Structures are given as structure tokens and as C-alpha cells.
Amino acid sequence: MQTSIVQKYANTPQGQQADAILRKCVHCGFCTATCPTYQLLGDELDSPRGRIYLIKQMLEGAEVTEKTRNHLDRCLTCRSCETTCPSGVEYGKLVDIGRDLVEKEVPRGFVERLTRQALISVLPNRPVFNALLKLGQTFKPVVPGALGKKIPPKRAKTPWPAPRHTRRMLVLDACAQPGATPNVNASAARVLDRLGISLVTAPEAGCCGAVAYHLNDQAGGLDAMRANIDAWWPEIEKGCEAIVITASGCGVMVKEYGHLLAGDAAYAKKARRIAELCKDMTEVFAAESLEQLNLSAQEQKVAFHAPCTLQHGQKIVGVAERYLREAGFELTMVADSHLCCGSAGTYSITQPELSQSLLKNKVEALEAGRPDVIATANIGCHLHIETGAQTPVKHWIELIDDVCGA
Amino acid sequence: MTAIQSGLLDQAIIDDRRARIVPKLQAILSSDQLKVTQEDLAPFETDGLAPYRRMPMVVALPTDKAQVIAIMKACQSEDIPVVTRGAGTGLSGGAMPHEGGVLLSMTKMNAIQNIDPDARIITVQPGIRNAAVTQAVAPYGLYYAPDPSSQIACSIGGNIAENSGGVHCLKYGLTVHNVLQATVITIDGGELTLGGESLDAPGLDLMAALIGSEGMLGVVVEAKLKLLPIPQVTKVVSAAFDDLGTAGRAVGDIIAAGIIPAGLEMMDKLSLQAAENFLNAGYPTWAEALLLCEVDGTAEEVQEHIEDVTQVLKTAGAVEVKVARDDAERELFWKGRKSAFPAVGQISPDYYCMDGTIPRGELPEVLQKISDMQDKYGLQCANVFHAGDGNLHPLIMFDGNDPVQAEKAQQYGSEILTTCVEHGGTITGEHGVGVEKINEMCVQFPGEELTQFHALKRAFDAKELMNPGKAIPTLNRCAEFGHMHVHHGEMPHPELERF
Numbered sequence A: 001m002q003t004s005i006v007q008k009y010a011n012t013p014q015g016q017q018a019d020a021i022l023r024k025c026v027h028c029g030f031c032t033a034t035c036p037t038y039q040l041l042g043d044e045l046d047s048p049r050g051r052i053y054l055i056k057q058m059l060e061g062a063e064v065t066e067k068t069r070n071h072l073d074r075c076l077t078c079r080s081c082e083t084t085c086p087s088g089v090e091y092g093k094l095v096d097i098g099r100d101l102v103e104k105e106v107p108r109g110f111v112e113r114l115t116r117q118a119l120i121s122v123l124p125n126r127p128v129f130n131a132l133l134k135l136g137q138t139f140k141p142v143v144p145g146a147l148g149k150k151i152p153p154k155r156a157k158t159p160w161p162a163p164r165h166t167r168r169m170l171v172l173d174a175c176a177q178p179g180a181t182p183n184v185n186a187s188a189a190r191v192l193d194r195l196g197i198s199l200v201t202a203p204e205a206g207c208c209g210a211v212a213y214h215l216n217d218q219a220g221g222l223d224a225m226r227a228n229i230d231a232w233w234p235e236i237e238k239g240c241e242a243i244v245i246t247a248s249g250c251g252v253m254v255k256e257y258g259h260l261l262a263g264d265a266a267y268a269k270k271a272r273r274i275a276e277l278c279k280d281m282t283e284v285f286a287a288e289s290l291e292q293l294n295l296s297a298q299e300q301k302v303a304f305h306a307p308c309t310l311q312h313g314q315k316i317v318g319v320a321e322r323y324l325r326e327a328g329f330e331l332t333m334v335a336d337s338h339l340c341c342g343s344a345g346t347y348s349i350t351q352p353e354l355s356q357s358l359l360k361n362k363v364e365a366l367e368a369g370r371p372d373v374i375a376t377a378n379i380g381c382h383l384h385i386e387t388g389a390q391t392p393v394k395h396w397i398e399l400i401d402d403v404c405g406a
Numbered sequence B: 001m002t003a004i005q006s007g008l009l010d011q012a013i014i015d016d017r018r019a020r021i022v023p024k025l026q027a028i029l030s031s032d033q034l035k036v037t038q039e040d041l042a043p044f045e046t047d048g049l050a051p052y053r054r055m056p057m058v059v060a061l062p063t064d065k066a067q068v069i070a071i072m073k074a075c076q077s078e079d080i081p082v083v084t085r086g087a088g089t090g091l092s093g094g095a096m097p098h099e100g101g102v103l104l105s106m107t108k109m110n111a112i113q114n115i116d117p118d119a120r121i122i123t124v125q126p127g128i129r130n131a132a133v134t135q136a137v138a139p140y141g142l143y144y145a146p147d148p149s150s151q152i153a154c155s156i157g158g159n160i161a162e163n164s165g166g167v168h169c170l171k172y173g174l175t176v177h178n179v180l181q182a183t184v185i186t187i188d189g190g191e192l193t194l195g196g197e198s199l200d201a202p203g204l205d206l207m208a209a210l211i212g213s214e215g216m217l218g219v220v221v222e223a224k225l226k227l228l229p230i231p232q233v234t235k236v237v238s239a240a241f242d243d244l245g246t247a248g249r250a251v252g253d254i255i256a257a258g259i260i261p262a263g264l265e266m267m268d269k270l271s272l273q274a275a276e277n278f279l280n281a282g283y284p285t286w287a288e289a290l291l292l293c294e295v296d297g298t299a300e301e302v303q304e305h306i307e308d309v310t311q312v313l314k315t316a317g318a319v320e321v322k323v324a325r326d327d328a329e330r331e332l333f334w335k336g337r338k339s340a341f342p343a344v345g346q347i348s349p350d351y352y353c354m355d356g357t358i359p360r361g362e363l364p365e366v367l368q369k370i371s372d373m374q375d376k377y378g379l380q381c382a383n384v385f386h387a388g389d390g391n392l393h394p395l396i397m398f399d400g401n402d403p404v405q406a407e408k409a410q411q412y413g414s415e416i417l418t419t420c421v422e423h424g425g426t427i428t429g430e431h432g433v434g435v436e437k438i439n440e441m442c443v444q445f446p447g448e449e450l451t452q453f454h455a456l457k458r459a460f461d462a463k464e465l466m467n468p469g470k471a472i473p474t475l476n477r478c479a480e481f482g483h484m485h486v487h488h489g490e491m492p493h494p495e496l497e498r499f
């Protein structure tokens, strides 16, 4: 598409990157077809092509108001549009830039800033989040309606094998996960232990940086990334093979460390190395021989929800499903599997109505095949779907762990 | 490329019209269904043909028929033009807004109203995506045949307005052969039901006039579409050639052998490489041209035809012929073909998609001429097209930020269309006339036809408020164009700047 970026942005790295992305868009509209918000709202301005146009206008110096900001806020950053776009438009990067600029052009009101700041401080902060979670779980029976539903059920912790192998991998024991779904990483540790790999954590590591980064606190996000690099580095120097991520939302972020910290002389090289070492659980499996696990599932029907950060963000499609099938599970058909469940990081909190509509559609699609269990690969989707589904929800690695034979 | 700036209404007139119509529309629509500020309007200024842009005065997004009727009445009483927009994937600027008019965006009206699997009929609102229709009826073993390459996104309303074709129209026809009934709202708010559920409806066949009328007669608010049973077996052959002309001749050979493929499509090297980059479909990227030939029917029919096609292609000089191994690979082959236009966006910031037709026999010569023009204009041109029906889509690649290149692309396009007409073809195969090819219409119809077109339009829309300035040129315009049409139509629009 033709562009004419105004002077103010034309000479900035952000402006140049945005321009390069915009020039790739040929305005064909294909991306609108798979955008969840466009499907719900039917308004060009809530479609990827419309948002691209809104960002283009801003960069071309047109007046912007909170309307542009709202349309960008409503975007889930699910990147379904990227998967669909034949021209290779990197929408995810463009919208990050667009959000940053619009935030400066049209600052938010006090109350909204406060909520967003609260999310940035609480979610990534493990002790605070866990304390709140415990409180919530205790009072869940008396917490009213929608809010009560949001609190995940209590789950007992299961054992984590002591490190005994020479092959070691780090696992990101991320902000919300250890408290809300403690068994996911424990399951991963047990399965990998059988494969001759010890899974270890770096206690200092924390949130991957996604929460802050996607609420447009980009500096805060980058700080979280640097802290993680520092926390992981000693293990990496000792020869740890990979950084395993069981939450695809965190994985997609850690894989971007190299790109995001490229301008930081002190961290650029390390960040690149970390990004290379980062592996989604499916990718760890790909390199191992699974026969030793003696997987033998019996007549269990599974509906798989592919998180956006797995299928669109990391472009890993159909892989977890394949492992589940190989393990003996029966996978049910799930319509519109490319669509977001509405969790999308903090979206369920910042855009409750749209998020609930997406959740309703998603749960219907997942439960249509009457599965015994719903499996997924990301903590955000896991907890979100759980609030709407009658069927139990698990991480796929928990299912694999359940059916490992002697 | 520039937005259209000359020949526009004065701002004062636009402001006055806006002041008159907005209160009326506010009484009909909620605030999020009405766009009036520059910020909200700009994303609607163009469709799939991005070089042509014009700011709408107002955008309205109705959610039901009653709202459409009320909007039409309001516009008629205030003498304000209405331009209907579907998914905005059109490639001739048909949905380009009017600077002093209301743009009616139909995207909120996208519901399926009824599926009757026994009668094989689906009733839909016009904003539904073409591919969503087929997806919805697949569980009944049915599908909707017309499949434009843009089917993932384009709307049924747009398909009807453009009489869209697709890769399967060779065997199953265009939109006009697959729509049974349409409900249309005319500019005075009247409701017309055209066609009927049976094959031959009584009365004048106004459906045929509606289909392909580019939003100039009324707004389609509902359509009943004919569904077909999914063929028992479908297979696709892919044939790679090391020469474009040879591939062109092979197309004629297949048809001459008495085979009617379900689809017969060709991609040249540039386009197949772009599509391969996007999808990894396994296309032979070394090839100068790739032919995709689909056959469907019963298992025996398909088996027999696949053997025949393979034989014909080999004899015609194909270097590599292979049959897609399963449905997944077949779908991938087609997805690559259908994504080829926008995939070219990876190689070039802008492209100008042409849409000429020629008799099949002329393919080798015309393809060569188009290819030779690359040097003359200093621009690359990819070619993807519906080979079976001789519908060419040359994609001229250029950089829209460079005015010289944009101008050259324009001239290149004109020369291609002129070449098509010289070889006994037409200036539009399926993308419609819109604003883009309105002058060429004067060349295509030098006689009485234009007068009759206008008379038909006025019968529906006496004040000529529906999508004015599109599809049928005025006689004045043609007089002016004919006067200036000395060198292959290389001339600027009188009031519409081409890009």
C-alpha cells in the first residue's frame, strides 16, 4: 500500500519499521475473514485491515482520538490475521507500535491508567498473585457471580522429581502458573525425567514480560526480560540444553527476546541466545524418542484448544494434537479452531464483553464433540476456558503424564 | 498513486448534505453503526483496489432490512447518493465511496437465515462470507459452487453485484447460475423479490439483470443460493512447464480432448514462487508455468479423466505431472492458487491486477506479448489466471510511493487491455467495471447498448442515486473519451484521476 509517513515519525526506528510493514499490505481483506473481533462486531474498524488503516493514518499525521485507541484496545493480539495474510504483513509488530504511539497521542484517563497499572503490578508478581489467589479460592463460594467464576479451583501439588540426569533443561515457572496450575510443570518434569532429562527452575526468574509489554508498558516488559536473562544465565553457562515453556503465551514472548533487546548492548547477545534456546513443550518432544514412555491412553475423548500464541504466534500447528493421538487419545472435531478463546493475556479483564462472547463460542465448539476432557497449552486459555466449560480442562502434558506406562 | 481529488463536490455542499442526513440516520442507527468523522471514515475510503480512494461523507452499518429501508428512504428524500459496500475486496473500485454520499457497509448483516438440505437451498443475509456458506452446509454434504479466489473474505452481496466467478466456474457456472432468489431494496425503500426457488420463475427475469449490476439498481438484503452435493471424488493434477507458451497451448489441448475440468488454472513463475513462499504447498518453483487441473465426479469418471488429462499434458510438453496425493494436498494446491494475488505483495509493495479475457486459442501469443511488455515499461508482471475460460489476471508490480512507476503501471495495464480486445477478448472477465474500467466501456459498447443500460437503471432508480459514476459511463463521457481515445486509451479520466 502507498504510504506517506509524516516527518515526525519518518526518521524514528518505530516509524520506519511500521512503514515497512504497512507497505507490504495490499488491502486484499483476506485477514478480515479470520479475525475474531471482526466476526463478532462486523465493523471494518474492528478488523485487522481497518486497524492497519487506523495506524497508517496516525503515522500520516491525521488527527487521532480515543476511537483509534479503542479499536486497537479491542484487538486480541491473537495474530490470526498474520496466519491468514498471504503477503506476510507482521501485524503483531505493527499493533505494538500503533498502541505505543496512540497512547502518547491520546493519553488515558486516571481510572483506566490505574486499572492497567494494577494488572501490570499484580499478575506478573508471583507472591502477590499467589496470595490473592489463595484468598480468592478460600472465599470462592461466597464471591458473587462473574467474579467468583474467574477464580480457578484449588489444585493439589504433585511431586517434582529430584534432578538426577546429566541432561538438564530449565523451565519457566511463570508468574500465574505455579499458583493456579502447579501440576503442569510438575507433569512436564516427570515426563522429561522418564526421557532422561532433569527439568529445573531458576527461582529468580519471573514473568516473561508479556503482561507489561502488551499493556504498553514496554520499558517494564523489557526490565522483566533482563531479569529473566540474569536468572537463567548461570544454568545456561553450566550447559543446560533448553528453556522449556509450557505456557505458549510466555513462549512466544521469550522467543522474541532477541528481537526486542537487540538495541541493548549489554543484553543483545544473551537475549539472542535465550531466544534460540527457548522451546515450547511440543518442540522438546520433537527431538526425543517417545517410545520409552509406553503411552497407552484408553478411550478418552479429548477436545484440543490450540492457543493463538501456539498456532499463530509460534506457528506450531497440529503438533500437540499429534502427540495426543499417538498416545492413544481420541481427538474430537473442533469447529473454528483458529479462533481465540477470549483470554488473550489481560483481555478478559480489560474487554469483558467481547471476551465473554468469544468464550461462549469457544466452549460450544469445544464441547460439541462431547469430550471427556479439554486440553490446551497455555495457562491463560486454560483458566479462561475453565470458567465457562462443564468439561474439565488440562494441559496436554498433564494428559501425557497421566498415561505414561510403567 | 493519489486519492481522487479532482472533480469532487465542493466542501460546502458536502457539509450541507451531511448536516441534513446525519440527524435522520441517527434516528435509525445506534452510535456505533454510524461513522461521521475523518478518523472513522478513512478506513472505508478504498476496497481491494487500493490505488482508488475517496472519502465517504458518512458510513452507515445497518443490522437488518428495516434499517436498510429507512436509510434508503432518508437518502432518497434528501437526494443523497448511496454506495453499497460488501467485504471491500472488489478489484475495480465498485465500492469506492462517493464524497457526498452514504456508504452502506453490509458487514453486520451476515447471518444464515435458513438451511434446507432437502431442497438444497440456503437463505443468507448479504454480508456473509462466501466461504462461510460452504462451511455451514458441509455437514450436509453440500457446498456452494462459485468460489472466487477471494472467497475466504468476499461477501455474497458483492458476489451478486459483480457476478463473480471462481476457479470452478468453468464447470459450475458463475454467480448468476447459482443464485435462485434475491430480495432487493430500491432507493425509494421498496422491496423487490426477484427470481424464485424453481429453476424458471414467471415474469421478466430481472434476477439476471440484478446479478452483475454493481450495486446500481438496489441493495441486496437477502439471497437464496443453490447448493450442490459434494462430488464423490475430486482430484487435481498439477503440471509443470518450462515454457509459458507451451502451458498456454496445453490448456487448449485439454478442452479440445473433450474434457470439462472442474477447474483449470495457471500460474506463472513469479506468482507460483510467491504462493510457495506463503504456504510451502510444494509447487515446483523452477517451473515457468504451472497448470492445475481438477476433475470431479464418480470414482470411475475421475480415474478415467485423470488418466486422459495426464496423457494430454505430457504430450503437450509438461515436464512434470503429478496428482495431489490426498484431499489435504489438493486443498493446499488450491489455497496457494487462491492466495497468489496478495502473496505477490511479498515481492512488491503494490500491484495492479488486470482482468481481461481472450479466446483460449490466443493464450500463447497474448501471454508472450504481456511478458515482452515488461522491458518496455521497466516493471515486472506476474500472471495468475482462470486458464480454462481465458480470463487473464496479469499483476503489474510497482511501487506506489514512486509516481513514475505508478504512471507506468497504468500505461502497462491499458496496453494489456487493448491487446485483449485486439485478440477478440473483453476488458473484464469477472472483477466488474467499477470506476476502474468505466472508460473502456465506451470502447466495448459503441452502439445503442449504453442508452438501454441507462434506461434500465432509471427504471429502478430514477434519480440515479445508487452507486453513481460506476459501471456504465454517460454518453457525454464516452463522447469525450472517444475524442481523446487516440492512443490505446492512454488518457486521464476527465474527472476521475486514475492513479
Ligand SMILES: Cc1cc2nc3c(=O)[nH]c(=O)nc-3n(C[C@H](O)[C@H](O)[C@H](O)COP(=O)(O)OP(=O)(O)OC[C@H]3O[C@@H](n4cnc5c(N)ncnc54)[C@H](O)[C@@H]3O)c2cc1C
Pocket: A028, A029, B047, B048, B083, B084, B085, B086, B087, B088, B089, B090, B091, B093, B094, B095, B106, B126, B127, B147, B148, B149, B150, B153, B154, B155, B156, B157, B158, B159, B160, B161, B162, B163, B164, B165, B166, B167, B214, B215, B216, B218, B219, B220, B221, B341, B342, B430, B431, B432, B467
Ligand atoms: C485477492 C483477490 C482475489 C480475487 N479473486 C476473484 C475471483 O477469482 N473471481 C472474482 O470474480 N472476483 C475476484 N476478486 C474480486 C472480488 O473479490 C469480487 O468481485 C467480490 O465479489 C467482491 O465482493 P465484496 O463483498 O468484497 O464486494 P465489495 O468489493 O464490497 O463491492 C463490490 C461491488 O458490489 C456492490 N455490493 C456489495 N454488496 C452489495 C449488496 N448487498 N447489494 C448490492 N450491491 C452490493 C458494491 O456496491 C460494489 O459495486 C478477487 C479479489 C481479491 C482481492
Ligand code: SF4
Pocket: A024, A025, A026, A027, A028, A029, A030, A031, A032, A048, A049, A052, A084, A085, A086, A087, A088, A089, B342, B345
Ligand atoms: S491479508 Fe495481509 S495484505 Fe491483505 S489486507 Fe490483510 S494484512 Fe493486508
Ligand code: SF4
Pocket: A034, A035, A036, A037, A038, A047, A048, A051, A074, A075, A076, A077, A078, A079, A080, A081, A082, A091
Ligand atoms: S490480532 Fe487477532 S484480534 Fe487483532 S486484528 Fe489480528 S486477528 Fe483481529
